[in-house]
Amino acid sequence: MTVSAEPKATNVHWHHGEINRDDRASILGHKGVTLWFTGLSGSGKSTVAVALEKALAARGVLSYRLDGDNIRLGINSNLGFSAEDRKENIRRxxxxxxxxxxxxxxxxxxFISPYLDDREMVRRIHKENDLEFLEVFVDCPLEEAESRDPKGLYKKARAGEIKGFTGIDDPYEAPTKPELHLRTDQLTLEQEVDVIIKNLQERGIII
Amino acid sequence: MTVSAEPKATNVHWHHGEINRDDRASILGHKGVTLWFTGLSGSGKSTVAVALEKALAARGVLSYRLDGDNIRLGINSNLGFSAEDRKENIRRxxxxxxxxxxxxxxxxxxFISPYLDDREMVRRIHKENDLEFLEVFVDCPLEEAESRDPKGLYKKARAGEIKGFTGIDDPYEAPTKPELHLRTDQLTLEQEVDVIIKNLQERGIII
Known part of the structure; x- marks a missing residue:
């Protein structure tokens, strides 16, 4: 390699990249957005997200799921389940x-994210950065979620083995104005996915 | 934003089950990878990253920069500069x-990320998840970085106004086996970008 005589430090302090959000949208063919699935344990949040991920991929849309599996075991591995830690979990x-x-x-x-305040914090984080945030309320009756009990958690909560369980001995504060309200007792999984896809299209986020 | 009407994933055959890393690579036309730029304050880490981002975008590659600007003010806003907090900063x-x-x-x-142990932790986080991690040593002589002093930090450190400043009164532990070693005194910015692009191509990460 030859030694360059050119000065190279002219924009070292320049932290704002030349590539911006619009450039990345052009590369991808769609915009970025956060869909925040909130609802009771067993309501079907992850099921909808997994089905949606597949429908989006079939359209060439890059999506990525964040949930307890890749968060609690990774970046939030140093957080427990105290009120303070739960809030920090959602903030991160x-x-x-x-x-x-x-x-x-x-x-x-x-994420179950049962508290209005926490979800509003996440919404604010997005709005402050001029990013779209869509709250998706996966609205499943408690009796239905409890009867599914995919992880056996409701049983443990009823038996008093788990304390502060959402819907049993801790409140779920339902969204008052979610961008998307999925009533799981009225929609099939396919219909739920369709509703979301159409909404994303109407907002001009995807084609 | 310009949205292309052409689907981008026409040759992808969707399997049963969840969308995985390979599916996302098919959508994007390249693989994911972490390039970890380490070096002294003022060494040119961000400058190379910004230039690389542009070169990648020109090739249709989706990249994203993480640095103090979008991390320290966001997810790590509750971290200070104690030894413990610095380590947690790098972990997150x-x-x-x-x-x-x-x-x-x-x-x-x-990120300056001056300690071998911290960088090895990040490498391990990737390897455990079967992900590629490329350590990029932005190797700039201290005298050169200090003479640039884009944020006036070296001056403050020399005056004793900042304690524990890397290169002045805190060590920089240089990488022993970085995947990429950029000697800023021998390469122009364009050459640095070319070296990285070629390396990514040779590894089959991008075309």
């Missing part, structure tokens, strides 16, 4: 969702 | 880089 996931949405990815974040 | 960035690389994005993470 909100910030990560924001980064992914900024990168152009359609983020599918599935 | 490592976990976020891992998620992005898994999503298919070419992640450009620029």
């Amino acid at each position: 996931v909100g910030e990560i969702s924001r980064l992914f949405a900024d990168s152009g990815v359609v983020v599918l974040s599935s | 960035v490592g976990e976020i880089s891992r998620l992005f690389a898994d999503s298919g994005v070419v992640v450009l993470s620029s």
